[in-house]
Amino acid sequence: MPKENFELLVKQTRTHRRFKQDQAITTNQLESLIKLARLSGSARNCQPWQYALVNDPALCDKIFPHLGWAGYLSEWKGPASGERPAAYILCLLNQNWLKGTDKEAHFDLGIASQNMLLGATSQQLSGCRIGAFSPKLADLFTLPDHLKLELVIALGAPAENVVLEEMASPDQVKYWRDENQVHHVPKRPISEIIVNVDLR
Amino acid sequence: MPKENFELLVKQTRTHRRFKQDQAITTNQLESLIKLARLSGSARNCQPWQYALVNDPALCDKIFPHLGWAGYLSEWKGPASGERPAAYILCLLNQNWLKGTDKEAHFDLGIASQNMLLGATSQQLSGCRIGAFSPKLADLFTLPDHLKLELVIALGAPAENVVLEEMASPDQVKYWRDENQVHHVPKRPISEIIVNVDLR
Numbered sequence: 001m002p003k004e005n006f007e008l009l010v011k012q013t014r015t016h017r018r019f020k021q022d023q024a025i026t027t028n029q030l031e032s033l034i035k036l037a038r039l040s041g042s043a044r045n046c047q048p049w050q051y052a053l054v055n056d057p058a059l060c061d062k063i064f065p066h067l068g069w070a071g072y073l074s075e076w077k078g079p080a081s082g083e084r085p086a087a088y089i090l091c092l093l094n095q096n097w098l099k100g101t102d103k104e105a106h107f108d109l110g111i112a113s114q115n116m117l118l119g120a121t122s123q124q125l126s127g128c129r130i131g132a133f134s135p136k137l138a139d140l141f142t143l144p145d146h147l148k149l150e151l152v153i154a155l156g157a158p159a160e161n162v163v164l165e166e167m168a169s170p171d172q173v174k175y176w177r178d179e180n181q182v183h184h185v186p187k188r189p190i191s192e193i194i195v196n197v198d199l200r
Numbered sequence: 201m202p203k204e205n206f207e208l209l210v211k212q213t214r215t216h217r218r219f220k221q222d223q224a225i226t227t228n229q230l231e232s233l234i235k236l237a238r239l240s241g242s243a244r245n246c247q248p249w250q251y252a253l254v255n256d257p258a259l260c261d262k263i264f265p266h267l268g269w270a271g272y273l274s275e276w277k278g279p280a281s282g283e284r285p286a287a288y289i290l291c292l293l294n295q296n297w298l299k300g301t302d303k304e305a306h307f308d309l310g311i312a313s314q315n316m317l318l319g320a321t322s323q324q325l326s327g328c329r330i331g332a333f334s335p336k337l338a339d340l341f342t343l344p345d346h347l348k349l350e351l352v353i354a355l356g357a358p359a360e361n362v363v364l365e366e367m368a369s370p371d372q373v374k375y376w377r378d379e380n381q382v383h384h385v386p387k388r389p390i391s392e393i394i395v396n397v398d399l400r
Binding site: 001002003006007008010013014015031032035036037040041043044045046047049052053059071072090092097099102107108109110111113117118122123129131139140142143147164170173174175186187192193194195196197198199200 | 246251398
């Protein structure tokens, strides 16, 4: 793949929080994302994550009220009916498979989720990683003790515009929405994230 | 980008530990990877990682002895001279920028490192994430107290073959090398990483 094509895919892979809810996501589509997660690197090669796929609208409706959306948009309580996710991937940490630390497990999940979200973009879908959810979400299900729900990936065909902008100062990290409901995300300048380190 | 092209890129993006050491990696190439890291999602959008770029052969030589390679290949002490990485990206956690937990920081670094390693593959390069290194590595540099070296990404033009195979049983996670020095990596079957969860 030409490098420019991948760079464009990365640029297009933005977190979206409003979706075309009536555009269904098939089980095949979800499985194609799990295939990408499966091919991710894993610390100690232990591959401790399992995934539950949800695209049934009634179950999506049960999941939605337990999710926290966009911490910095304090006035906004999440997507309205019609703009909610069409599917979810529930990311479950299998404690029996984990060989290292929790930190390593979450490092692995960062890798796997990026494969999935880049893959979603390549299918004209998008998503949002949600780590802020009510403990009641896991209570919806009969999960064995060794499986721990740690992340929800919400998915759908995106129905909002997201633009990146250069961060004005190192503490100006909050994303924001303008009057046209365009979502702005400040990114640190490249000159600030590359550091020179001097030899002793 | 067609979905098949991205799936192929993910398949090709394997951890490599032997490289064509004399094939230099330019600073421009390293910066192109940091640009991809910059565009990664980040919990609370705090973007707590900074990166130091190393492609000077003399400095690479200083870094190499502090790295741990391939925990499961206990007989192998790492790549021989001529097969060592041509460059490194040192991943430094900026404690002043971090807003959440260490777990979130490492989740973010999983995302960012995957963007970088997929990007490396798109440039016919490859790499290895190394979390096992001696504390003496950080001591080579005059790092301010708020920067903590947490991961080293070794990079180079790959000089070994890596094949994936289906894991035979859930605890058979060790990668191994055959008599032709081909590196085999067992991956859990898709049928085991997708789980059905029942509603209560």
